[in-house]
Amino acid sequence: MPDSRHQPLLGLYAALLHLYPCNFRRQFGQQMLATFADLLDDRGPLVASSLILREFCSTLFREHLDDPASLAHLIRVLLCPLPPVVIYATVLGHVRNFEEFAFFTFWLICILASFWQTRCRGRECLVRTMLASVVGMLLPLALINIYQPMHPSFVSLVAPLTVLALTVGLIFATCARLVMEGLAFTSARSTS
Amino acid sequence: MPSTSQPTSTESSPSPVEFEILLSLAAGQLHGYGIMRQVESRTGGSVRLGPGTLYGAIKRMTRAGWIETTEPDSGDDVRRRCYYRLTRAGRRAAAATAQQMADTVQIAEQRGLIPKTSTR
Numbered sequence: 001m002p003d004s005r006h007q008p009l010l011g012l013y014a015a016l017l018h019l020y021p022c023n024f025r026r027q028f029g030q031q032m033l034a035t036f037a038d039l040l041d042d043r044g045p046l047v048a049s050s051l052i053l054r055e056f057c058s059t060l061f062r063e064h065l066d067d068p069a070s071l072a073h074l075i076r077v078l079l080c081p082l083p084p085v086v087i088y089a090t091v092l093g094h095v096r097n098f099e100e101f102a103f104f105t106f107w108l109i110c111i112l113a114s115f116w117q118t119r120c121r122g123r124e125c126l127v128r129t130m131l132a133s134v135v136g137m138l139l140p141l142a143l144i145n146i147y148q149p150m151h152p153s154f155v156s157l158v159a160p161l162t163v164l165a166l167t168v169g170l171i172f173a174t175c176a177r178l179v180m181e182g183l184a185f186t187s188a189r190s191t192s
Numbered sequence: 193m194p195s196t197s198q199p200t201s202t203e204s205s206p207s208p209v210e211f212e213i214l215l216s217l218a219a220g221q222l223h224g225y226g227i228m229r230q231v232e233s234r235t236g237g238s239v240r241l242g243p244g245t246l247y248g249a250i251k252r253m254t255r256a257g258w259i260e261t262t263e264p265d266s267g268d269d270v271r272r273r274c275y276y277r278l279t280r281a282g283r284r285a286a287a288a289t290a291q292q293m294a295d296t297v298q299i300a301e302q303r304g305l306i307p308k309t310s311t312r
Contacts, residue, residue, distance in 0.1 A: 020244075028247040031224050031274050035243045038225035051242040059244030066248075 006040040013052065021070035024063045080120045080176040084111045099148075103140045110136030111172060120176040129176070133169030134162055205289055206258070209249050212239055214278065214286035217259060223273035224250070250276060258282030 013036050017029050039048040064070050088108045095101045114132035118125040138161060145154040206214055216222060216230040228241050241249075253259045259282050262275040278286070301308045 024247075024251065028251065030272070032243040032247050034273050035224040035228065035246065039228070039243075042225075042229075051240060052244075055242035055244045059242070059248050063244075063248055066252075 006037065006045065009040060009045055009049065010037055016052075016056065019060055021063050021067040023067055023070070076179050079179045080115055081112055083175050084108055084172050099140075099144055103137075103144070106140050107133070107136035111169070114173075115176055120173075120180040122177075125177055126170065126173045129173035130166050130169035133165040133172070137161055137165040204256070205292075206253070206285055207249070209239070209241065209245060210253055210258075211286065211289050212241075213246070213249055213253065214258065214282055214289075217276060217278045218283065218286060221262060221275045221277035223275050225273070227276070253282065256281075256285075258285055 010033065014029075014033055017025055017032060020029070036048060036052070039051065064074050085108070088104055091104050092101070095104065110132040111129060114125070114128040118128050138158065141150070141154060141157070141161070144150070150157070212231045212235070213227055215234070216227045219230075222230065224243065224246055228246060231239050231241055250259065254261065257279055259276050260279050262277065297306070300306050
């Protein structure tokens with residue numbers, strides 16, 4: 001019987017297996033888990049974990065490259081956050097102090113979190129990204145305003161900043177949805 | 193070289209990891225962890241396969257037609273391991289690679305790079 005002390009590590013490895021391409025996981029996931037359980041029982045958690053750590057990234061990358069469908073999905077996933085990341089990187093070149101850096105970083109994190117949550121799909125992606133953009137823009141400014149009152153006042157900036165944040169959020173979400181859903185829709189039509 | 197041990201034009205030669213797995217399976221069918229243990233003990237621990245490397249290689253070797261899977265045993269094996277065995281094509285590919293290695297060793301012996309160990 002599997003050792004119950006190893007259940008957390010087995011659970012962690014089972015979660016890591018989800019990063020492998022779907023087809024590979026479906027074909028070998030159970031066998032890989034069984035082999036890891038054997039390894040844990042036989043060699044202990046230290047040796048088993050070090051073996052996994054040593055090979056995980058390289059085999060993950062190789063399996064994704066080996067699976068064309070998975071590679072296309074991986075490219076789409078990497079393309080989705082590209083517009084906000086590029087704008088963030090451009091803006092970072094012009095920041096003058098830590099407050100500005102924190103402001104833009106928090107805003108980027110909010111946008112990426114909404115992408116992650118919605119998988120860049122559906123109307124939910126539009127709504128959440130726009131909301132995340134507003135929160136990411138206004139919340140740090142409100143906090144900064146507490147310590148260092150702004151001129152012109154924060155209240156007078158809320159309306160234009162909200163419009164700006166909503167617009168930017170809408171553009172990013174639309175781009176992300178086009179990448180994730182638009183291309184998939186096109187390829188599905190061409191294959192049918 | 194005898195022509196019977198050459199791979200056919202459609203077969204590629206196995207990578208070092210794949211060759212180690214083919215060698216392990218040449219003695220009989222094994223499950224994944226059995227292959228890992230065999231490879232490690234045969235190489236004195238210098239080759240240690242993790243599950244990702246092992247099953248990635250198994251996937252490619254199955255695709256190449258070198259090994260085949262037996263259904264998981266539903267009996268007393270709670271982990272329902274699959275067993276793997278060599279196909280005829282796999283045995284041929286392993287033999288061809290082994291022959292290439294033997295030829296290389298022979299050349300190395302003739303040129304004095306390694307001492308002559310046995311008579312052929």
